[in-house]
Amino acid sequence: MYDIAIVGSGIACSMTLCHLAERLRDKPVQTEMLRIGIIEKEGEMWTGVPYGRRSVIGALTFQKLQEFLEEPERSCYIEWLRATAGSWLQTLREWGGSGAAKWISDNQSLMDQDKWGELYLPRFLFGLYVSSQAACAVEELSRLGLASVTRIQGEAVGISGMSGRPRAIDVEDDRGARRSLHAARVVLAIGSPPQKAVQGSAVTGRPSHVYINDMYSPSEIASMYRIQKALSALPDKTSANLLILGSNASALEALYLINHRPRIRHRINSIVIFSHSGLLPYKISEETVEFRLLALEELRIAASFCAADLMAAISSDIRRAEALGLNVADLRDLVGAAVNQSIDLMHVREQERFICEHGVNYSRMMRRAGRDTRNAADELVDQGILTTVRGALRRLEPFPSGSGLMRAIYTLADEPAEMTYPLPFRITINCGGFEDLDYSSSRLINSLVSNRICKVNSTRRGFLVDENLKAGENVYVIGPLVAGNFNDRIRFWHVESASRISGLAKLLAESLFDSLFLSSEAAVSSTMSFKEDVTSVVSPSSL
Template sequence: MKNLNSKNTTIQPVTLDKQSYDLAIVGSGISCTYTLIHYISLLQEKLSKTSGLPNKLIKVAILDKSGEFWTGVPYGSRTGKQSLIITALKEFLPPDEKGRFVTWLTDNYDSVLQSLKTRPGVLNQHWLKSYEDIMIKGNWDELFIPRYVFGWYLKERVEKLLTEAKNKEYLQCDLFSGEALNVQKIDGKKYQVDFATSAQNNSLIAEKVVLAIGSPPNKASFLSNFEKSEADKDICAIADMYEPSQNSNIDRIVEFLKQSNTPQDNKVLIIGSNASALETLYSLNNIPEAKNLISKFIVVSPNAKFPHRIYDDPTPNNYVAQNLVTLTQSEKFTAEQIFEAVKQDVNAALAQGETVDGTYKVISKEVITALNLLDFAEQKMFVIKYGIEIGKYQRRAGQDYLNIVDKLVSEGKLEFIKGKFIGTTEGKSGFEFMDSSSQEKQTFGEPIKVVINCAGFQDLTKSSSTLIRNLVDQGICTPNDSKGGFTMSGDFEVNENLYLMGPLVAGNINDKLKVWHAESCGRIFNLSQKLAEALV
C-alpha cells in the first residue's frame, strides 16, 4: 500500500501547451474520480465484448487547482485527518461501493490502523479508543470514519485503474495542476480550457469536457467589513476554513489568539450552522492548544441549530407521517404544501418523543411519493426550492460531533444566535445581525477575536469564481432557476459536448432526472455512473 502522505502519484502532472484530448475533466474531486472509475469500467466491459483490443488510444486530461488529485476538498489534505463523514458508513455509500470500500479496509487494516494512531489531537485519540474493537471485528457499517481514509481508498482505486488502462493501451490520462479560468468553444465543436499555473497561463483542447468543479464558493460578503491588509490586527478572519487547509487555519487561529492581551475575550464567531460549521467546532476542540485559548464559541445562523443526532438504533415504533399521508390522498396539492406537511410531521414526531433520525426514512419515503404525484410545474418548484428547504429539517450528524456540542453548551462555552450575520460593529468590538424572529437589526456587543465563514454557497449569477463568471457571461452555461446549479439535459449536457457533474447538477428537472441536492457521496456515485454511460 502506498503511503497516503506521499506526493508521488502513479501518473505525474504534465504542463504541455495546447495538447489535444478526447476528454478533459475540470476538477479532480469525487465527481471526477467516480466519473472516471465508471468510465473506465464501461470501456473495459466494451473491450471484453470485442476482440479485447481498443480501436484507438483515448486521451484524457484532468485539471485541478490544488494539484491534489482524486480526493477533492472533503477527502484530502485540505480537510485534514480529524474530520469525519457526516453519516454512518452504511448510509454514506451505495451497497456495492460500500462493500468494495470495506474489503479495502479489511485488506489494508494494519496500514489504516497505524495511520489512525498517528493522528494528533485528543478527540482523534478518543475516537480510536472508542472504535478500535469494532474495527477489529470488521463492523464498519455504524462508524463515522475519518474522511481522509476514504480519500486514501479512492486515490488507490483510481490510480490502479489508470495504470491498467495505460498498460493495455486503451486510455492515457495526463494530470495538470492549475486553476481553470475559462472554457470556450473553438471550431464549432471542440473546447479550449484555459488555466493558470504558478508559472504561466496555459490551455488544452478537448473534444468533450466535464465540469466537476465542486460547490460554488462560500458567501464571503462579510470580508468587506474587514481591512484586508496585514496592518489589521483586531480580528482573525477566515473566509474559507479549507483554503489553503483546515490545519493551516487552525494554526493561524492559535497564533493569533496567543497574542491576545485579554484571553477572556477570545471569542470565536462561526457564521452558519451547517456540517462545515459543526466540523470546524469539532476540529478546534480536537487541538488542546486551540481549545484552551478560546473562551467561547458564538454560532450565528438563520435557524441557530446544528444537525440532529444520528442514533445507533433509529427505528421508530409504528411511526406514521400523518400530515404527508393525508396530503397525498388529496386530489391536488403543491410543493409548498409538501414542505409544510414535513414541518408539521417533524414537529409532531419530536413532540411524541420520536427523533428526526428515527423518522427520517419514513418521512423521506412519503416525500418522494408526494413529489411523484405533483404536476410538472410543481415538481419544478420542489426541485428548485422546497427540496432543499425540506433537507434543512432533516439534517443529521453523528454523535462524535454532537457530543462536543453538548459538552460546550453545558460548560457555557457555546452560544447560538438566531439571525443573519450583517457585519462587525464600528471598532470591531462585536457584530450586527438581522434577528430571524423580529427581522430587526441587533447587535452582539461583546468583543470577537476570530470570525470563521461557514455560510452557504454563492448564487451562480453573482459568483466570485472567474471560471463560473466566464461560463455564464459567454452563455456557455446557464444558471437554472435554483441559481445553485447550471441548466442541463438528461445526459448532463450544459452545452454540446460540455457536461456537468457534482453539486452544480442541483436544481435540474427533465425527463430523466429530478435533482435538488447533489453533494452527498452516494448521490454523486450514482449520478456519475449515468454520466459515464453518456460519455461512452
Template sequence: MSTKIAFIGAGIATSYTLIPFLDSLTKQKNKPVELYIIDKSADFFKGMPYGDRSGKSVLLIQDLKNFISEPHRTHFKSWLNENIDTLQEEFIQNGGHLAKKWVENNKPIYSKGDWDDLYIPRFFFGKYISREVLNRIEKLSKERLLEVHYIQKETTGISKIKDRFIISFKDGSTLDVDKTILSIGSLPYKRLYEKEIKNPLNALYIKEPYGIGMEENMNRIVDFVKARKERNLKTKVAILGANASGLEMIYKICDKLPKDEFQTSFTTLSSHGVMPDGTIDLEKAKSFRPVHLEALSRISSLSAEMISEAAHKDIDEAENLGIGAATSVGIISRGFGSLLPKLNRDELLNFACFHGNQIGRRQRCAGNHYLSVVEELSRINRFTHLKGRFSSLEENNEGLNLIYKVHDSKNSNNDGHETFNLVVNCLGSVNLSSNDLSPFLQNLIDNGLCKPNPSNIGFHVDESMQASKNLFIAGPLLAGNQIEDKIFWHLEHCIRIIWSSNVLSKNLWASLTEKVAV
C-alpha cells in the same frame, strides 16, 4: 486519432464517472482515449472533502452505511480491513486528543470488521477512491488504450470554436479538447469580510474552512489562540453557520486546543437557531406519523408547494413534540418521497429547484462524535447558539464585531451584535446569480455554454447531462435537475454523486460513438 476529454475538477464526481467509464474502455477497447485531469489543487481523484485540504483528522458527517452505497461499501470495507493499521497510525499522528479517543473507542469495533455504524476519518475514503481510479489508469495505460495528463492549474474560462473546446488557464496557457466534463464541486463560499485586520492579536478571520487547507487554517488558529493565552487573554470564537463544516471547525479547534487548557468559548450563528441532531429516539420514531403528508396521499392532483407545505407542518409538529431531526428525517423524507411520483415533470423540477433544500435545512443531522463536543462545551457554559442572519463584520478595539438580524415576534428585524476574537465563515456558498460569482463560472454563463436553472445553484442539463453539446455536468452543479427518473435538489451526499456519476459515465461513453443516451 484519440478522443481528447477534459475533466475540470478532480473530486469524487470525477472519480465515480471515471471508474465505470474506464471499465467500459477495458471491455470494449474502442479507439484510444486521451484524458486531461485538471484541478487547481493536488488532490486528484479525492477532492476537497477527502483530500489534504480537509486534513487528516476530520470525520464523516454520516455513518458509513449512509455514506456510500453497495456494492461500493463492501469493497471499501475490505480495503479498510487490509489497510487499517497504517490508516489509524496516520490519523493519530495528524490529530489531537480527540483522534486518539476515536481510535480507543472504535478499535474494538472495526477490528472485527464492523464498519457500517462508524463515522470514519474522511481521508480514509480519499485514499481508497484515488487508488481505485489510479489502478484502472495504470492498467489501461500499459495496454496503450489510455493516455492521462494531470494539469494543476486554475481554469479561468472555456470557449467553443466549431466542435472544439478551448480551456483557458490563469497562467495564460490553453488546452484544446473534444469533450469537457465540468466537475468543480460546490459553488464558492460567500465573501463576508475582505478588509485587512489591523490588530492581529485581537482579531482573526477565516474566510472559509478549506480554501487554503484545513490544516493551514488550524495552524493560524492555534498560533492566534496561543498568543492570546500567553497574555492571559481568553478567546471568543464565532462560527457562522450550524452546518457540517461549522461542526467540524468546533471539533478541530477543540482537538488541537483542549478546552481544559485553553479558555476558548464558542458561539454559532444560524437562521434557524437549531444545531444538527444526532440522537435517534426509537420509541418516538414508532409513534410519530407525518399526518399532513399522509393526508395528501388521498389527493390525486398535487403541486410541489402542497407537498412542501405539508412537510413543513409535519416538521413543526415533530419539533413541538420534542422529536429531533435524527428521529424524524427518515419519516418525513419517506412521506414526501412517496408523493413525488404524483407530480408532473414541471412540478417535480419546481420541487427540486425551490422546496427540497428548504426542507433539508430544517432536518440537519450529524454524528454524536461532533455533537458531543458541543454538548460538553454547553455543559461548562462555553457554547451558545444565536438565531439570526448575518449582516456584517467590523473590526473594533476588542476584535470583530458581528452584526446580525434577529427576527422578532412583531414580524420585524432587529440588529443584534457581539464582539468575537476569532470568526470562521461556514455560511455556505454563493449562488449563480451572485455579484461576486467567480470569473470562471461567470464566463460559462456569459458565453452561453451553461445556463443556470431556476434553483440558481445548478446548471440546466439535457437528458444526456449536457449543459451544451459535449459539455457535461457532474456533481453538485447538477442541483435542480431531473436525471432519468430522479430529481436532485442537491448533490452533496456521496450516494447521490455515485448514482448520478454512473449515469453520466454511460452518457459520456455513448457520446464517443454518437449514440443517444436514454
C-alpha cells in the same frame, strides 16, 4: 488536443475515470489511444476537498458507512478497509490527535465485530481508497493501450470555442502564466461554488482580525493553526471569542476540531454561532421514534395537492415533533418515505416545483449529524463555551479599542431591530454556504455563463443539464453543480453526497463513451435514472 479534459480532480473526477476505464476495458471499440487531460489547481489528485489534505485527518463523514456508499462500492470499500486497517489505524493514531484517539477507542469494538457499516469513518480513508482505485484505472488504461491520462497543474479560468469546434480552456499556473488547451469534450468536476463571502473588505481588509472565509482553503489544518496563533497572542481570555456564521455541517466540524484541540479549547472564552435556524444538525441516535405524520397522511388522501402543500405538511409534522421533544434526526426515514410517496402522487409540474423550489428547505429542516461529531458540540455547550443565536449578522464593525476585535451587529429572527452582540470577536469563521452561480467569484463559472456555454438552472445553485449530464455543446457537468435539475433521469436538489456522485459518475462515463463511439441518435441509450432519494439527505452547504 485532448479527447476529454476533466476540470477538477476530486472524487467526481476519480469515480468517472474509474467507470470510464471499466467501460473501455469491457467493450473495446476504439482503435486509437484516447487522450485524457485532468486539470487541477491544487497540489493533490483524486481526493478533492473533503477526502484529502485540505481536510484534517480526524474529520469524519456525516453519515455512517451504510449510508455513505451504495453497493457494490460499499463492499469493495469495506474489503479495502479490512485489508489496510493496520496501516491506516497507525496513521490515524500518529497524526490524528486526541479526536482520532477518542474515535479509535469509541469505535474499536464495532471494527472488531466487523460492523463497518455502523461507522462514521474518517474521510481521508475514502480519499486513500479512491486514489488507489483511480491510480489503478490510469495504469490499466495505459497498459492496455486504451488511453493516456495527463495531469495538468493549474486553474482553468475560462472556456470558449465556436460551435462544432473543440473547446479552448485557459489554464493559469501559480505564477499567473496562462496557456490554452483544446479538448473535444470538457467535463466540469469543480465541486461546489466558492463560499459566499461575508461583507468583503470590512473584515478581510483588517489583517489584525482573523477572518476565515473558507475553512478548507488552503486547508483545515492551516485554519486551525491561524485560530490557535490568534488566541495565543491575546493578553487574556476575555477577548478570546470566536464567531461562526452558519450552523451547517462545516460549522459543526469546526466545533469538533476545536473541542479536540486543547491548545485552542483551553484558550477560548466563547464561541457564538449566528444562523437562520439557530439549530445545529440533529444528532442521529438510531432510536425508533413512535410518531404519526398526521399532516402528511391527510395530504396523501386529498384528491390533489401541490408542491407548496407538501412543504407545508412536512413543516407542520416536523414542528409538531419538535414541540413534543422528539429527535427529528431519527424521523428521517419515516418522513423520507412519506415524502417520496407524496412526490409520486403529484403532477409532474409540481414534482419539479418541489425538487427545484422546496427540496433544499426540506433538507435544511432534517439536517442530521453523526454521534462523534455532534457530541463535541454538546460538550462545548456543557462547558458554557458555545451559544447559538437564531438570527442574522447584519455587519461587523471594528471595536473602538482596535486590536482586531470586531463587534457583531445582528437581528434576531422575525425582529427587524438591530442589536449589538455583547462580546467582541477576535476570529470569524464563515460557514454560510455557497455563492449562487449567477454572481460567482469563480472566473471559470463566470466565463461559462458569459460565453453562453452553460445555463444556470432555476435554483441558481447548479447548471442546467440534460439526461446525459450535458450542460452545453461538448460540455458535461458532474458533482454539486448538478443540483437543481429535473429531467427524465436526473432529479436532485443537491448533489453534495458521495453516493449520489458515484451514481452520476457511472452515468457520465456512459455518456462520454457514447459520445466518443456512438452516433448522436444512438447515444441516448442508457436506462439509468437518478431521483432525489429523500431518505438519504445530507447537505453540508445548507444553512
